Amino acid sequence: MATAIIYGSSTGNTEKVAELIEDELGDLVDEVLDISDVTADDMNSYDKLILGIPTWDEGQLQEDWETFFEDEMDDVDFNGKTVAIFGLGDQEGYPEYFLDAMRPIYDKVIEDGGTVVGFTSTEEFEYDESKAEVEEGKFCGLAIDEDNEDDLTDERVEDWCDQIRKYFE
Numbered sequence: 001m002a003t004a005i006i007y008g009s010s011t012g013n014t015e016k017v018a019e020l021i022e023d024e025l026g027d028l029v030d031e032v033l034d035i036s037d038v039t040a041d042d043m044n045s046y047d048k049l050i051l052g053i054p055t056w057d058e059g060q061l062q063e064d065w066e067t068f069f070e071d072e073m074d075d076v077d078f079n080g081k082t083v084a085i086f087g088l089g090d091q092e093g094y095p096e097y098f099l100d101a102m103r104p105i106y107d108k109v110i111e112d113g114g115t116v117v118g119f120t121s122t123e124e125f126e127y128d129e130s131k132a133e134v135e136e137g138k139f140c141g142l143a144i145d146e147d148n149e150d151d152l153t154d155e156r157v158e159d160w161c162d163q164i165r166k167y168f169e
């Protein structure tokens with residue numbers, strides 16, 4: 001059962017969080033990959049995935065994820081896979097679109113019959129709207145705001161890894 005962390009990152013924040021998650025989960029993670037180097041076949045070869053995406057340009061996918069969605073995503077099959085999603089956004093700068101880019105990943109996994117683990121509470125965030133809030137009061141994964149709350153990132157990652165570890169053992 002192989003596990004990969006796969007992220008897209010335009011200014012390095014999501015890459016940093018991917019590395020923090022790798023440090024926390026240690027040997028449970030086999031590979032850490034940038035989405036710009038990944039094909040659908042690569043993604044299909046993992047049973048378990050931890051997928052990281054920042055939201056850009058008012059609710060849009062990060063550019064490398066956008067390319068992956070355009071060229072590869074139709075050939076990915078999440079059926080039977082366990083997936084955890086982490087998203088980066090800016091709740092003060094983009095309160096109408098906070099973490100929106102997590103949603104298309106969530107929707108695709110669910111549509112294919114995969115399982116998304118690692119929901120977190122929306123409680124400590126202040127925003128107006130978020131497509132990542134898939135249930136009342138719940139984001140579909142880990143929410144990180146490096147723009148306004150980078151001092152909370154380490155603790156948020158640790159808590160989340162404690163929550164999801166059992167699914168990746």
Ligand SMILES: Cc1cc2nc3c(=O)[nH]c(=O)nc-3n(C[C@H](O)[C@H](O)[C@H](O)COP(=O)(O)O)c2cc1C
Nearest residue numbers: 009010011012013014054057058059089090098099
């Ligand atoms: C031009 C621009 C647009 C952004 N749009 C959004 C947005 O719509 N929603 C959001 O939550 N964050 C938005 N952000 C914040 C980024 O998601 C955040 O800075 C993130 O940490 C970037 O991650 P990266 O360095 O891995 O690319 C935006 C940032 C910039 C500079």
